[in-house]
Amino acid sequence: MLPAIIDTHCHLTHQRFHGDLDAVVNRAKEAGLTRVVTIGTSIADAEHGLKLAEHHPGYVFNSVGLDPFACHEVGDHFPQELAKLDALLAGKRFCALGEIGLEYHHTLLPHDVQQRHFETQLDLAVRHDLPVIIHSRDAHPDVLTILRRNPQNRGVIHSFTGTPDDARAFLDLGWHLSFNGMVTFKANDVLREAAKIVPNDRLLVETDAPFLAPMPHRGKRCEPGYVAHSLELIAELRGQRVEDVAAWTTRNATNLFRLPAALPTTG
Ligand SMILES: [Zn+2]
Structure with missing residues (x-):
């Protein structure tokens, strides 16, 4: 078995997990x-x-942000939702703010409105004092512009897609890059090149x-x-050992999200 791994981004609340989440979590442990x-x-x-995390204490951790779809949905009520977000974060039960960004x-929403909501968050x-999980789809230049004027933020570009040059631009600003199953898709040679330079x-x-299952589970x-x-x-x-990449990515996630040490594995 591989050493400790952390899935730094999943949507366990998605309706596709209703009904068998405990089995999903058990398979993750295995x-x-x-x-x-x-x-x-x-x-x-x-x-x-948060309710799911209560059922799996020390195993499931939470982040929250108003993603571009949620911003679209709340429309003119963004200020009220932002106030709710602020109150929720004050409870200190979240390891990150996100995902937020540009879609x-x-x-x-119009791009300039999305940009304002992103920057406000x-x-x-x-x-x-939370790291940020960023969603950037077809929007890297504008995300980079915004991150350049907000050097006090830190965090990760989640589900990174792009060229090695895109990767370098985010890395130069101090951001982490997170890769998912897309890196295993046949057509994604450019993304694989990017994964090599991080x-x-x-x-x-x-x-x-529940999205973007890697090969051989694609679809x-x-x-x-x-x-x-x-x-x-x-x-x-x-060209690295799986054990080493597992150890590094786990250490990076633990540090970035300030996660407590893993619980001892049982059974
Ligand atoms: Zn996501």
Whole structure:
């Protein structure tokens, strides 16, 4: 079995996990995962995530942010939702703020409005002293511009897709990059090139489950245990030992999200 692995980004609150979440968590444990971070993309989603974490104490950790889809949904009520987010974060039960960012692939709020909501939440992360999980789809140049004017923020570009040059631009600003199952997809040679250039201390792995299952599970519901497939491929690409990449990515995640030590594994 691999050493400890952390899935730094999954959506355990998704309806596709209703009904068999305990089995999903058990399979994650069997696959060597010692902790997972489930992402709350709205206030209600985050409250649901906190309940799941209560059922799996020391194993499931939470993050919350108003992602571009949630921002779109709340429309003019963004200030009220932001106030709720602020109050929720004050409870200190979250290891990160996110995912937040820019989504230009789907037609959501106008780009300038998305940018304002993104930047407002970056400020909130500074006030709560939390790392940020960033969603950037077809929007790297604008995300980079915003991160450049907010050097006090730190965190990760989740589900990174892009070229080695894109990767370098985020790395130069001090950000971590997180790779998921897309790195195993046949067509993604450019992404594989990007995964090779990330320093050992800036690399993270994730699933984004239930989405983007890695090969050989592509097309099926993804679950956190599958992160091992991406990790193995990343190690092979980089010419490193799987054990080392597991250890580095776990240490990076533990430090970035200030996670407590993993519980001893049982049974
Ligand atoms: Zn996500």
